[in-house]
Amino acid sequence: MASIVVLLLLLDLALVIIALVDCLRFKEDEIRTAPWAAWMFAILLLSPFGAIAWFVKGRPVPKVELRPRPVFVAPDDNPDFLKNLAAAIRENNPEGGQ
Known part of the structure; x- marks a missing residue:
């Protein structure tokens, strides 16, 4: 029993030293929520x-920087892809479609 108390x-x-x-x-x-001296006491x-x-209510919340995600554009919505596709079709089929 004494060992559990110790x-x-x-x-x-x-816990007190870490806090x-x-x-x-x-x-x-x-x-957050109180001055530094109040938390020490x-x-x-x-x-x-x-x-x-202290760990629940006083510790500052770490700032998280969000990186912007790359925006995916479907090929049929991408004007550059459509231009390149039209140019490739014209190159491969110079007669005009038949």
Whole structure:
């Protein structure tokens, strides 16, 4: 039983340290829902709930840059393809269609 309590205390300590280091990495204007100092006190005083709350509600959301997807145009909608096709047909059939 004592080993379980020690394990839980070590997990709590690890979670608090990770949350503190993570909170220290960000500038105050990047942090959500509360000032930086409030998060530090919450992480330290409300262990482990403050650390969990930091990861759920305080940590900044990473910015995701979306790359534009290439637009696929079907061959029959592509004017360049149609011009090339008409030129190729004229080259291969100089009589005009018969």
